[in-house]
Amino acid sequence: MILTDRQVTMSPCFHEIRFHGRGGQGAVSAAALLALAAFNEGFESQAFPKFGSERRGAPVEAYVRISSTVIRGHNQVYAPDAVVIQDVSLLRSKALLQGLKNEGLIVLNSEQQEADFNKGRNGSRWICLPGNRIGQNFLGRPLPNTALLGALAAGTGWVNLPALEQAVESHLVRKGEEMVKANIEALREGYRFVSQGEGVVS
């Protein structure tokens, strides 16, 4: 259920999510959409990017906080509960799982189940989702963004699908009705994929 008014009471929660992508893949938009969905559900939320070089292809990070109480800090996220990796090649170059909490979740844009990456991680769960393929199918371009968000939502339950859909509708309104529709389809496909148990490696 999407609440139209700010929710007054909720059970205490605090989630931190870190997105890793390359310039042009939409890590910043993904973070904004997730924060917006959480906000639509009545949570306090925050999203912001960390740019390296501002150019296509360069590594980009973006952070999200979702909380039941007001968020005062503006620091980067160092101990995430979940990491979303938009480009599998980033795993080669940087310690993307740095600080990930024990039993944290990794959502990876990959055709293959990269179980090997799990070595040495304490109880973390992996979701490997063919985000590029889903993006290609619905958006006509290999953009994994919204599919990964759907997968994250299904894998965590931190935000629900209708709230994400509402976020896509409002955030992408200037991109036109077709873009909104296609992104919602990709979102639903990512969600469906994980809720049917595909791509999950524990």
Add this chain to the structure above:
Amino acid sequence: MKKLLEGSQAVAEAVRLCRPQVVAAYPITPQTHIIERLAQHVADGELEAEFINAESEFGAASLVLGAVVGGTRAFTATASQGLLLMTEVLYNIAGMRLPVVMVCANRAIGAPINIFSDHQDSMALRDAGWIQLYVESNQEAVDSVIQAYRIAEACELPVMLCMDGFFLTHTFEPVELPTQTAVDEYLPAFHFDRTLDPGQPMTLGGGSEPDNYQEFRMAQHDAMENAVTVVEAFDTSFGEQFGRVYNGLVQAYRLEGAQTVLLGLGSLMGAVRDVVDKLRDQGQLVGALRLRCFRPFPAQTLVQQLGVTQRIIVLEKAFSAGAGGIVATELRAALQQAGMTTAVESVIGGLGGRDLTPEVIEAIFHGAQLDDNGASCRFVPHEYNPVE
């Protein structure tokens, strides 16, 4: 109703609600989404203003100067090198006592090239004669833009609203946008007494001889000192109307019985308040003081707030090379003037976008071994860099 907005976008909405008639800016990196958004509003017919793409930041500042003496409310935004390029004009705007409002999205200055946030840009302009307000959150940025026009037009002084680049400008967080009706009620239609009129010719910013130049500057200083009460008054009246106040000049947090107080500016103070809560829970008598209004410098208020504090730490994202912490030095002078002998620890950190994490802030509270560059200030050492 609250909305989740990016800081720059939220500020653009606040500017739109203030009905500026001229928006001038130079569209280069580092420019802000504030300007991008305002350009969109003008293009969409949601803001009746002249949007002018200037040929440089110097030109942008000159355009808002001209717009105000032409009798219109004006806005510009900039950051970093762009602010420095405006410098000459900013002194002229202040000297001519023009109520210009500008947002500075605080970013580091070169060399070396760095696009990230600190306070070295606006601090370099501290003597320019502009009122400077530093905000902690995007809500405060929105509310302070509206207050800034009220203050500027009441004092005939320009206001620079300083908000941290990235940490605020690029952050989506919940913001309550006031209604147009409420803003119109708080902020009267623009009126500038000395508007240039060909029918009644006069000169603004004309020549001044040695026998009266100093008097002009003294009048400017008086106006700045008087602005202390104006900044407070319009924050109070804003609070009465909108239900949000920022204590005007400085915002105290858990100062009751505090033996150690950390003073700082801007968005870093959210994390400082979280750390204060944690240390208080452990029984440590610590508090925080946020300097919201840096110019005019609220010496008296600071002395009142810090009267019984035993240990004062000033954590700044800027410094004067060869002299040390800027706010710390001014605070030392204020305390000394009031006959107080409390030592002020000057700590410099967060330069060029380096994150001041709660762990670093806690270490500073605990008197961590910091790089000692002589008595003037100490730097947060490299080993305190957040692990990424």
